Amino acid sequence: MGFHIVKRTNCPIWKKIIFYLIAIFSALAIGGIVLSCINVNPFEYYGKMFTLGTVGNKIAYKTFINYFNELVPLTLTAIALSLAFKMKFWNIGGEGQFIIGAISATTVALLLGPKLPTPITIILMCLAAMVFAGLYGLIAAALKVKFGTNETLMTLMLNYIALYLLYFIGETKADWNFFLQTESARPVFESFSDAVAFPAIRMGKFELNISVILTVLIGVLVYVYLKKTKHGYEINVVGDSTGTAKYAGMKVNKIVLRTVFISAALIGLASAFKVGTAGVLSTAITNDVGWTGIIVAWLAQLSTPMIFVVSSLISLLQCGSEVAASTFSRVDSSFANMLQGLILFLVLAADFFIRFSIVRNKKDEKKEAVISEVKTAENELLYDTDDIIVEQTEEEKTEEEKTEEEKGETDNG
């Protein structure tokens, strides 16, 4: 009895959702087994985690404020990365760009904050963070355009330069170093929360930070930019085939530079939001959003609305596990990282079932049934621009690889 794998032309949306839900629940189940092994009741733990411990909590609004503070930089970073990824520019330098942005914003806050009115300082913080993060991202883009270097390696290495620059600033006590508190003997970052604070809209006890509203606004703008504008069209064409873009008379280098700058600048803006709400720089300022953002962008298949959904869930996971960790001392908050990895892994596995169906050999009636099912699915032709890249890699496989795959499949069966 053998099995073989047949490509689905289209998968109805309800089926997709079911596959993804199965993946997420499987991840939670595996996490649950791990929890049971260390004598923690998984239901209690998950209950605490997904409600963020707000049930029966008097200061629940604080948890929500925290949640949004984590959510904003992650969402914005993922949106920014998706711009570059759409163009098949593998910007994995989100961390570095975020750090440079954070340092720039802090510089403005510390130096100009006491002198200028708050709104102007905030605007200058955002602008400085955007410009310098954008320029930092531009390094890798310019090298790629000019010398054909690999942007993955370049952005990766630039991450470490930025990270160690931040460490250097954070640990060097010297007269010039205005980033550190002067009165403290140990190196501690100077806080500017008294001078500059991002405005928030009060809703009872809850405060909705302006950065949340701005992030939603930017999300809408990026969505329109990608889907409707000429620039967005160019990004899509360049991502699809640079040869075709040149043939159509597009200035590919210019488009690459422009898009990478915008992508990095938005990451800079995310960092300005982050330091602006925190009121202080720290060596862990990024909270790994440069990495997590990549995961979010991919899980959302580069679709802007989906990025909001995915990043809300990932932030829930991270915030929730921090809250749960305070109740369950046995479980470290890095449990969330493991869970996040599991979910990513299984969702990608679910992707396989969305694109292929497994058909049993020899039993012909059953196969016919699957074929007709796929055919009906084809009728409701749903074309999703956002699965382009995932499918593209499939296309790129050479015939030999396909042969091997085919062989592998028959061997398995």
Added chain:
Amino acid sequence: MDNQYAIEMRGISKTFGSIQANKDINLNVRQGEILALLGENGSGKTTLMNMLSGIYTPDKGSIYVNGKIAEIRSPEDSKRYGIGMVHQHFKLVDAFSAADNIWMGKEKAGFVLRKKRYAQIEEIASKFGFEIDPKKKVYDMAVSEKQTLEIIKVLYYGANVIVLDEPTAVLTVQEIDKLFNVLRRMKEEGHSIIIITHKLNEVMSISDRVAILRKGEYITTVNTAETSEQELTEWMVGRKVDLNINRTVVEKTRPLLEVRELTIKSDEGSVAIDNVSFYIRGGEILGVAGIAGCGQKELCEAISGLRPISSGKMIHKGDNIVGLSPKAIMEKGIHMSFIPEDRLGMGLAPSMSITDNMLLKKYRNAKGPFVDRAQGRTDAEQVIKELGVVTPSSETPVRRLSGGNVQKVLLGREIKAAPNVLITAYPVRGLDINSSYMIYDILNEQKKSGVGVLFIGEDLDVMIALCDKILVLCHGRVMGVVHAHKTSKEELGLMMTGALDLTDKHEDKPVGIAKDSLMDEQKDAKEVE
């Protein structure tokens, strides 16, 4: 033993997702015969042959080799049963010598490369009358040599049944003759041969029997001697088809595009186009014939501004276009459609919809920062309707269309742009008869409306029938420009291989320079000033 089939395929079915590539196909090949496998694009010929060579396994049905059922699950199995396939795209290692390419696939060859492998390969080559130097590296070989090597490779591993997938697509007329002689000799030795080709004249000349597939279904098998090209076409297409290309004669204008002493370098830095001059008038189709890879691509790229030229002039309606950006050249009305081997590499964004692809060259024209998708959709729907593109909708990504439909979309867009010079390279590459004729009609329409068409083609029969004049290239040099109605395939073939040079035929009139050139006029005008 006479009636025993070397290969018999019974009730073979294969599906890919929702696509039924093969449906209940019966095919048989006798020992010592040449069977031609005929069918339109997407009729499942290659899929069927891939099942024979173990690349795919059939969903249903069985294969018999010499009367016994065969389990072919991998290319190794297929080799063991004595089946060998020569693929359309050669599977050779460029950096290896001919002998090493053959040696590579040998099981139990041991770790040591022995000198005697050269002698062994030479022996098998001479047995079948091949000329090949076993020590020659593949990257030094011409296309025909590579193909010979592929065939020797298959024979070396003791193949009794040889499958050739479109072997003649890349060869010149003379090389095709040579190949056919080899095939006939192999047949005499008792080998069975299955040959896939689109060219009916080749089917008629080489095969003993013809098997026809249509849309994944088996239609019939006929004796070649008892059929005709017309009949084969009808079986293949399923209805009557007019096989004539009408060459209309149209009033010609003064030269639209003039190219003078053009030299272009290839990516590797060698000279791809060497001192080439030609001109195109409105209302004529100028064919460019030449063996694959003798500068056609570089020429197309240079004219459309994608590749810098080393020296020479290019004049469009009296204006210089050398050094202009691709966009500026496009705006002058010069449009290029180049169909590369993979059909998608240049000119289309495969993951994007037909609508978006229609906008590729004119998205800038919309006012404001937004792309005018409504315009694209109207264009897409028009092209779909006028050219009969088979697609679920105008929003389907181009990648999901079959080869012929992709080409229609590309050509449709170029024509929609209302060019005055249309450069089209391999527009019918790999297309079946029906779609090909549709493309020829489109080109003729363009010619009638006064467009100058540069047609870079492969099939000499078609070029002779369609073009007004034919420019022949050999290794980037012009071998002459001939009138299509005065030339023959043989003459063109000789010119393509460089054996015949007609550039000095008329001493008074140099090749490729128009009598009423706008280029000279421009110069004269300057001198008068």
